[in-house]
Every structure is written in structure tokens, then in C-alpha cells.
Amino acid sequence: MSTAAVTDKRRSSLRSASLPKWSPWAIAAGSIVVAVGIGEGAGLTSHIQWGLIAALLFVLGTFVIASAVEGRRQAKDRIATSLMWVAFLVALVPLVSLIWTTVKRGVKVLDPYFLTHSMGVVADSEPGGGIYHAIIGSLEQVGLATLIGAPVGVLTAIYLVEYGRGGLARAVTFFVDVMTGIPSIVAGLFILSLMLMADMQPFGFAGSLALAILMMPVVVRSTEEMLKLVPNELREASLALGVPKWRTILKVVLPTSIGGITTGIMLAIARIAGETAPVLLLVWGNSFINNNPFSGAQQALPLYIYQQYSQSSGSTAAYDRAWAASLTLIAFVMILNLAARGIARWKAPKTGR
Amino acid sequence: MDMTKTTDVPPPAPQPTADLKKSANRGATRAGDRVFLGLSRGSGILLLVIMAAIAVFLTYRASLAISKDHGNFLTTFEWNTNLVPPSFGIAVLAFGTVVSSVIAMALAVPVAVSIALFLTHYAPRRMSGPVAYVIDLLAAVPSIVYGLWGALILVPHLNGLFGWLDEYLGWTGIFSWQGGAPRSMLTVGILLAIMILPIITNVSREVFRQVPRMHEEAALALGATRWEVIRMSVLPFGRSGVISASMLGLGRALGETMAVATVLSPTFDIQTSLLDPGGGTFAQNIASKFGEATQDGRDALIASGLVLFVITLLVNGAARAIIARRKEYSGANA
Amino acid sequence: MAKRIDVSGLTAYYGSHKAIEDISMTVEPRSVTAFIGPSGCGKSTFLRTLNRMHEVTPGGRVEGKVLLDDEDLYGTGVDPVSVRREVGMVFQRPNPFPTMSIFDNVAAGLRLNGNYRKNELNDIVEKSLKGANLWNEVKDRLNKPGAGLSGGQQQRLCIARAIAVEPKVLLMDEPCSALDPISTLAIEDLIGELKERFTIVIVTHNMQQAARVSDRTAFFNLAAVGQPGRLIEIDDTERIFSNPSVQATEDYISGRFG
Numbered sequence: 001m002s003t004a005a006v007t008d009k010r011r012s013s014l015r016s017a018s019l020p021k022w023s024p025w026a027i028a029a030g031s032i033v034v035a036v037g038i039g040e041g042a043g044l045t046s047h048i049q050w051g052l053i054a055a056l057l058f059v060l061g062t063f064v065i066a067s068a069v070e071g072r073r074q075a076k077d078r079i080a081t082s083l084m085w086v087a088f089l090v091a092l093v094p095l096v097s098l099i100w101t102t103v104k105r106g107v108k109v110l111d112p113y114f115l116t117h118s119m120g121v122v123a124d125s126e127p128g129g130g131i132y133h134a135i136i137g138s139l140e141q142v143g144l145a146t147l148i149g150a151p152v153g154v155l156t157a158i159y160l161v162e163y164g165r166g167g168l169a170r171a172v173t174f175f176v177d178v179m180t181g182i183p184s185i186v187a188g189l190f191i192l193s194l195m196l197m198a199d200m201q202p203f204g205f206a207g208s209l210a211l212a213i214l215m216m217p218v219v220v221r222s223t224e225e226m227l228k229l230v231p232n233e234l235r236e237a238s239l240a241l242g243v244p245k246w247r248t249i250l251k252v253v254l255p256t257s258i259g260g261i262t263t264g265i266m267l268a269i270a271r272i273a274g275e276t277a278p279v280l281l282l283v284w285g286n287s288f289i290n291n292n293p294f295s296g297a298q299q300a301l302p303l304y305i306y307q308q309y310s311q312s313s314g315s316t317a318a319y320d321r322a323w324a325a326s327l328t329l330i331a332f333v334m335i336l337n338l339a340a341r342g343i344a345r346w347k348a349p350k351t352g353r
Numbered sequence: 354m355d356m357t358k359t360t361d362v363p364p365p366a367p368q369p370t371a372d373l374k375k376s377a378n379r380g381a382t383r384a385g386d387r388v389f390l391g392l393s394r395g396s397g398i399l400l401l402v403i404m405a406a407i408a409v410f411l412t413y414r415a416s417l418a419i420s421k422d423h424g425n426f427l428t429t430f431e432w433n434t435n436l437v438p439p440s441f442g443i444a445v446l447a448f449g450t451v452v453s454s455v456i457a458m459a460l461a462v463p464v465a466v467s468i469a470l471f472l473t474h475y476a477p478r479r480m481s482g483p484v485a486y487v488i489d490l491l492a493a494v495p496s497i498v499y500g501l502w503g504a505l506i507l508v509p510h511l512n513g514l515f516g517w518l519d520e521y522l523g524w525t526g527i528f529s530w531q532g533g534a535p536r537s538m539l540t541v542g543i544l545l546a547i548m549i550l551p552i553i554t555n556v557s558r559e560v561f562r563q564v565p566r567m568h569e570e571a572a573l574a575l576g577a578t579r580w581e582v583i584r585m586s587v588l589p590f591g592r593s594g595v596i597s598a599s600m601l602g603l604g605r606a607l608g609e610t611m612a613v614a615t616v617l618s619p620t621f622d623i624q625t626s627l628l629d630p631g632g633g634t635f636a637q638n639i640a641s642k643f644g645e646a647t648q649d650g651r652d653a654l655i656a657s658g659l660v661l662f663v664i665t666l667l668v669n670g671a672a673r674a675i676i677a678r679r680k681e682y683s684g685a686n687a
Numbered sequence: 688m689a690k691r692i693d694v695s696g697l698t699a700y701y702g703s704h705k706a707i708e709d710i711s712m713t714v715e716p717r718s719v720t721a722f723i724g725p726s727g728c729g730k731s732t733f734l735r736t737l738n739r740m741h742e743v744t745p746g747g748r749v750e751g752k753v754l755l756d757d758e759d760l761y762g763t764g765v766d767p768v769s770v771r772r773e774v775g776m777v778f779q780r781p782n783p784f785p786t787m788s789i790f791d792n793v794a795a796g797l798r799l800n801g802n803y804r805k806n807e808l809n810d811i812v813e814k815s816l817k818g819a820n821l822w823n824e825v826k827d828r829l830n831k832p833g834a835g836l837s838g839g840q841q842q843r844l845c846i847a848r849a850i851a852v853e854p855k856v857l858l859m860d861e862p863c864s865a866l867d868p869i870s871t872l873a874i875e876d877l878i879g880e881l882k883e884r885f886t887i888v889i890v891t892h893n894m895q896q897a898a899r900v901s902d903r904t905a906f907f908n909l910a911a912v913g914q915p916g917r918l919i920e921i922d923d924t925e926r927i928f929s930n931p932s933v934q935a936t937e938d939y940i941s942g943r944f945g
Contacts, residue, residue: 087467159393181669183608246389274495576772589786
């Protein structure tokens with residue numbers, strides 16, 4: 001019944017010429033050899049260029065060889081595959097380099113002395129000094145921000161999930177979304193405008209307020225997701241026993257989802273701990289130890305990194321300190337992340353799905 | 354419980370007991386409920402108040418600054434807030450912000466989508482799990498660390514690329530290079546791309562993972578190659594998700610401060626070449642000019658921050674509209 | 688056009704779990720063969736080994752031979768992509784491409800395989816939709832999304848999509864289980880027409896359906912949960928339902944288990 005055209009255009013056999021399994025490796029090896037040849041021959045010094053030439057040759061070679069042997073469709077499939085691999089490997093380079101350099105350069109001056117001393121009278125271009133003041137500042141600012149941001153965020157999420165219908169809830173939902181997109185520097189400028197009105201000087205808590213603003217929407221979103229995972233049957237079971245709603249929320253809903261909520265808060269803390277811009281505007285930076293977040297300029301880890309980089313006019317000692325502080329900051333953020341994920345896995349609500 | 358009476362939509366599950374409770378259980382219970390509702394609703398209202406305050410205060414300070422501006426706030430090519438009268442405009446910043454974000458998106462989105470496809474459809478299973486996990490962690494690396502890495506590691510490595518671009522594409526004008534330090538808009542774009550890559554990859558990967566198996570099998574059963582399955586099933590299904598992931602990345606790129614401030618050599622003009630140092634972005638300009646700014650200078654910076662705020666709001670609004678459309682669309686075939 | 692399928696000694700795994708073991712059977716061209724059996728007996732898995740769809744499931748692996756006429760689907764150098772073009776498949780839940788129009792859905796397989804002129808494509812799409820008894824219902828809205836059709840229409844659209852590329856064999860994995868009785872009837876009628884042109888293999892949970900549509904019926908069973916499924920017997924449908932040679936088949940058909 002089929003038209004002749006249809007049958008003609010299709011391959012009648014199940015077998016089609018195909019490249020052997022090892023061909024991608026062979027093409028890859030070939031392109032690397034040729035790339036090295038070109039690199040040496042043309043005297044290219046940058047090994048990144050060698051790599052790029054090899055990648056380009058690999059993609060082109062794959063396409064030419066595959067379309068000659070297997071036909072256009074297979075060639076397209078193969079070129080897509082090789083492009084994906086190349087994209088993946090190319091993207092790995094900067095990301096691996098980032099982690100590798102931070103660790104390698106960071107461990108140079110990262111020792112107990114570094115962690116327990118401030119910059120004090122050490123000039124930015126000289127070796128010595130540490131990040132104790134920055135750690136204190138960061139912990140205080142982030143801690144205070146969490147004390148404000150986390151409860152407001154969790155309560156707002158409870159309102160949205162447990163109570164909120166109607167216009168107010170819709171407005172809150174909408175503006176939480178909007179708030180998620182606020183650049184950190186804008187949050188900083190907002191607090192700054194308040195401080196300009198009150199004619200205040202920089203102090204740690206001002207930074208906390210800006211960080212709290214950045215934290216709230218993140219906590220609302222993650223807590224909302226977690227509360228929605230609590231099955232309605234649980235709430236109904238409790239309400240049916242005559243337990244008032246607020247006790248149901250406190251005793252049934254929150255305990256069920258506490259793992260996920262904690263995870264969300266920790267991820268939010270990890271995010272704000274790395275914020276530099278609002279701290280730069282509001283806390284100003286300080287090379288001495290200031291334990292009081294409510295008065296006087298403070299330091300914070302991310303700001304410390306920035307200032308060591310930008311105010312030291314290229315001194316190696318300052319760069320070393322910047323890397324060491326980066327490593328400390330990354331370690332802090334990663335530990336928070338890993339712990340948060342651990343809690344999420346450990347306390348994951350069993351939804352019976 | 355009287356608060357819930359004001360709702361217009363009937364609540365789904367637990368509410369039916371409300372009336373019962375109201376008649377049977379007054380007193381302490383009601384007080385507890387009222388306090389709790391008050392607290393949680395108060396928090397929601399506080400969020401709204403904060404948003405309103407941000408808009409009001411930024412606008413107020415900005416209006417103070419703009420009223421003193423001797424130049425044109427939109428078109429003046431200088432930022433001299435210490436002059437009497439001050440003269441400043443956002444044209445250069447708007448240009449730089451847009452250009453660097455566009456470069457970042459152009460570089461990051463295709464690579465991020467490729468990696469996401471790679472992780473969901475190409476990589477060996479044993480590899481894709483850990484890699485996805487690591488990329489997830491990379492999304493949490495603070496931007497100042499990207500900035501430090503960009504300034505100390507990336508910038509010195511860009512001389513080769515810049516020289517090459519100048520040699521072969523210099524005739525286009527936008528890739529010509531006078532040999533200054535490679536701290537230009539292109540550098541900013543590349544660093545921003547690296548920075549937003551993990552987040553776009555992660556969201557896209559989530560989207561691609563949600564492509565229903567049956568759509569992919571439909572294509573496979575027609576005799577599609579792996580790439581054709583992606584073209585026919587995965588990409589159409591994931592398109593709007595990828596767009597919203599990109600918008601998320603764009604939002605980050607637009608508002609990024611430190612990573613730009615560390616790698617750019619700012620000047621207050623517009624370079625035709627992407628390779629020559631110069632230009633600036635909103636966020637970077639605020640961070641760099643803030644230190645020496647007077648009261649008026651700070652107000653002027655707040656005014657530029659307000660513009661940045663509005664731009665990011667528009668971008669986020671667009672992203673949300675796209676996500677909303679996707680919801681309608683995927684409901685049709687659930 | 689239709690081809691014969693000869694299976695010998697076929698065993699399929701999910702990872703280390705053996706799902707079906709040592710199955711051998713012959714499926715005659717231009718006939719309908721039904722697979723019946725209790726849940727988990729591996730009949731769908733077996734069906735998916737017939738066009739090499741089993742191996743796209745993570746961990747899926749196959750041993751044994753499947754001859755399509757004289758060519759082994761699992762022979763060296765055989766391209767699974769070409770196999771699936773020869774052996775079409777219709778799934779349990781209708782799965783038209785959600786972003787494509789009705790026309791594009793039917794043309795999807797053709798567009799993969801080469802350049803067709805516009806009117807050529809139009810002809811094939813029309814013929815396939817007619818072949819799937821859907822043409823009259825959709826001819827005025829070929830450019831509307833396929834996802835907007837009813838479940839039964841969507842399933843017929845999927846059948847049209849499958850037959851548009853002129854496969855030799857059509858596999859159907861419980862094609863009616865997600866449909867209402869009237870749509871089911873429409874599909875069953877369609878199967879009766881399609882067997883003039885294709886070799887059809889259908890997995891079904893519904894024994895009346897097997898009795899109504901098939902010429903031959905294969906009964907699968909498993910000894911216990913966790914054990915691999917096996918082919919118990921295959922025979923003319925009439926025989927299976929009136930006088931099966933194995934006791935287990937009779938027990939299953941008469942509703943004593945399953």
C-alpha cells in the first residue's frame with residue numbers, strides 16, 4: 001500500500017554503516033595530537049589555546065567522519081554529543097580553577113594565628129595580621145540578620161500556607177517574588193537612605209538589616225515549599241481531635257517540616273554570609289576588632305576580601321590574606337550547605353508518594 | 354478565627370472545623386489563635402511594608418539628587434557629584450550594565466543548557482549525580498570570591514584571547530584592542546557568565562529531568578536519534594523553564610557588584626570596543642564611587658540604584674509571566 | 688510489507704534483576720497477537736524488547752535473538768534507531784508531542800527520515816490519519832495542538848503517527864487501558880483494519896479484548912513475585928480461550944487468579 005517514494009527514502013536494512021565504539025576516543029586522541037602539532041608549529045604559548053584548537057578539531061573531525069560514514073542524521077547526533085562533552089569540559093576549567101586556586105593559595109597563610117588576630121596596626125601591604133575581626137563582624141551581622149529574617153520569613157510562610165487566601169495573601173506572594181530579585185546593593189542603598197535621614201554613621205546592625213531583607217524572601221519560599229509537603233490529613237486529624245489551629249501548626253505541622261525549614265534557613269544564611277555590597281555601604285569596614293554591632297564600623301569576611309584586594313595596590317601579602325579569607329568564607333558556606341543537605345535528607349518528610 | 358471569614362475563596366481542607374470550634378471553644382483557644390494569626394499575618398504585612406518603604410525611600414532620595422542634577426540624569430556622560438552644581442547621568446552605566454549582561458547571557462546560556470542536557474541525557478549515571486551536586490555547591494560560592502579569582506587569575510589569562518580577537522576580528526571595531534590591561538566589558542561579561550553558569554545549569558537540569566518519559570519514548574519509538582529526541586521532546590518541553598532560568602541568571606548578572614568592581618577598570622564613557630578598558634555598571638559604580646561620595650553624591654548613587662531596581666523588577670516580572678504561561682500550557686497534557 | 692518475528696531464548700534484565708527468562712515464540716505477519724498475563728509477568732517488558740526500547744530504561748539489558756524475517760535485531764552492527772523505524776510502537780498513555788500540531792505530530796517521524804515535498808507530506812499525513820480512523824474528526828483543525836484532542840483521539844493520533852512511517856510491525860502496549868469504552872471500541876475496530884497491513888502485537892489486561900481482536904494469544908506468568916516472567920503457552924486465540932493446554936492458563940482465564 002505504501003507509495004514508492006516512502007519506501008525508497010528509507011533504509012531497507014536494519015544495519016547501517018556505523019563507526020566503531022572506540023571512534024570518539026580515536027578522534028579525540030587524533031585532534032589532541034594535531035592540536036599539539038599546530039600549537040608547537042605556530043608557537044602558541046597558551047595551553048588554553050591548544051585545548052580550544054583540540055576541541056574545535058574534535059567537533060569538526062567527528063562531524064566530517066561521521067557524515068561520511070554514517071550519514072547526516074547520525075553525524076548530527078554525534079556532533080551534538082561531542083558539543084555537550086566539550087561544553088561540559090570547557091565549563092569545568094574555570095570552575096575547577098576557582099576552587100583549586102582558592103584552596104592552593106588560601107592555605108598559605110591560613111593558620112590559627114590568622115584566624116585569631118585582627119589587622120590592627122598591620123598596614124595592608126605588609127604581611128601578618130588576620131581575620132579575627134572580620135569573622136566576629138560576619139558572625140554578628142549574619143546572626144542578627146538571621147534573628148530578624150528567619151522568624152519573619154517562617155511566619156510569613158505559615159501565613160501564606162495555613163491562613164492566607166484572598167487579596168492580602170496574593171499581594172504577599174507577589175511581593176515575595178519581587179523581593180527575591182532585589183540586587184543586594186539595592187537593599188544596601190535602601191538602608192543607607194534611612195541612615196542618611198537619621199544622619200547615622202556606619203555600624204554592623206545596619207548591615208544586618210539589609211542582609212535580613214535579602215534573607216526573608218528566600219526563607220519564605222523554602223518554608224512554603226516545606227509546609228505544602230505536609231499532608232492535609234495530618235492537619236485534619238489534629239483539628240478533628242479538637243486541637244486549636246495554632247497548636248496544630250506548632251505541634252503537628254512545624255515538627256513535621258522542621259528539617260526542611262532548617263535546611264532552607266541554613267541555605268539562606270550561606271547566601272547572605274557571602275554578600276559584600278550592602279556591608280560595604282553600611283558597615284564600612286574596620287581593621288580593628290569591634291565587638292559591638294550597634295555602634296561603629298565593623299569588618300566582615302567578604303568585605304575584608306574586597307578591601308585586601310582593592311586597597312593594597314598589588315601587595316602579595318594582602319593577596320595571600322584575601323585568598324585565605326576566601327577559603328575561610330567558602331569553607332563556611334560549604335559546611336552550611338552540606339549540613340543543610342544532610343539535615344534535609346535525614347529529616348525528609350515521608351509523604352508516602 | 355474571624356479573620357478567615359473575610360476570604361473570598363473557600364479554603365481547601367482544615368477550615369470546616371472552624372465554625373464548630375467557634376461555638377464550642379471560646380476563651381483561651383481563641384486568644385491563642387488570634388495571637389498566632391496576628392503574628393504570622395503581621396510578618397506578611399511587614400514584608401509588604403518593607404517593599405513599599407524601599408520604593409518610597411529610594412524614590413525620595415533619588416528625587417532629591419535629580420533635582421540638583423545640573424546635567425541630564427538620563428543622557429549625561431559624566432558622574433561628577435562633587436561639582437557645584439553636580440552633574441551626572443546614567444547613560445554610561447545603563448549601557449555597561451546591558452552590554453556586560455548580554456555578553457554574560459550569550460556565553461552562559463548555551464553552555465549551561467548543554468551541561469544540563471549533558472547531565473540529564475548524556476553523562477554516565479554514576480558521573481551525573483556527583484557532578485550535579487558539585488555544580489549546586491558552586492552556585493553558593495560568594496560573588497566576591499569569583500571577583501578575586503577573576504581579577505587575579507582570569508584577567509592575566511585573557512591577554513592571549515584578546516590578542517587573538519584583535520588580530521582576526523579587530524576590523525569589526527567591537528573587537529579591536531589597544532593593548533591595555535584586559536579589564537574591559539568583555540572581561541566582565543566572561544566573569545559574569547562563569548558566575549551565573551551554575552545557577553542556570555541547575556535550574557535547567559531540574560526542568561529537563563521533569564520531561565515526562567512518555568514524550569521521550571514517543572520520539573524514540575519513531576526511530577529518533579538521541580539528539581532528535583532532545584529536539585523533539587526535551588527542548589520544547591523545557592523551553593519556558595530554560596527561559597526563566599536564564600532570567601534568574603540575568604537578574605544576578607544585572608545586579609552583581611563585587612565581581613564587576615574587581616575586574617573592570619572603570620571610566621565614565623562608552624567604549625566602542627569591548628576589549629578596551631572602560632565603561633561601568635550601575636552596581637559597580639555605586640561600590641566604587643561610594644567611598645568618596647558626599648551626601649549629594651550618595652543621593653545620586655541611590656538614584657542610579659533605583660534605576661537598577663526598576664530594571665531587575667522588569668526582568669523578574671518577565672520571568673514570572675513566562676513561568677505562568679508554562680503552567681497553563683503544561684496543564685493541557687498532564 | 689509486514690514481517691514475521693521469530694524470538695528464541697530471549698532473557699531481559701533490569702540491572703541484576705531478571706525480568707523475563709528464555710522466551711521463544713513466532714509472530715506471524717498480518718495477524719494480531721495478544722499478550723496476556725498477570726501484572727508483573729513481563730509481557731510489557733517482552734514487548735519492549737521487540738523494538739529495542741527495553742534498553743533505553745536504565746539498566747535494561749537483553750540476551751537472545753529476535754529475528755525480523757531473517758535479520759537479528761540484536762545482531763552486531765544493528766542500529767537500534769533503524770530497528771525502531773521498522774517496528775513502531777503505541778504506548779499505554781497517549782503521548783502526542785505536546786508542542787506540535789496534529790499535522791506535525793503525524794509528520795514527525797517522516798521529517799526525521801528525509802526531505803519530503805509539501806504535497807507528498809500532506810498525502811501521507813492524510814492517509815495515515817484516515818488509516819487511524821481520525822481524519823474526519825480532525826481534518827478541519829490539523830494545525831491545532833494534538834494535546835487538545837480527547838484521550839481516544841490522542842491515542843488514534845499516536846497510531847497515525849506510528850503508521851505514517853510505514854513500519855513492518857506495530858507494537859501496542861495496553862493501548863486502551865487509559866480510555867473509555869467507546870474509544871476502546873474505536874481502537875479495537877482500527878486494530879482489525881490495521882492487521883491487513885501490519886504485524887500487530889498487543890499487550891492487554893483485558894481478556895475480552897484479547898479474545899475480540901487477536902488471532903493468537905500468548906499467556907505469560909511468573910512463578911512467584913521476584914521470579915522472572917515466562918511464556919506459558921501461545922496458541923490460536925480460540926484454543927486459548929476454549930481449551931488451553933496448560934492448567935495455569937485456564938485458571939487465569941477463568942479468573943481464578945491474576
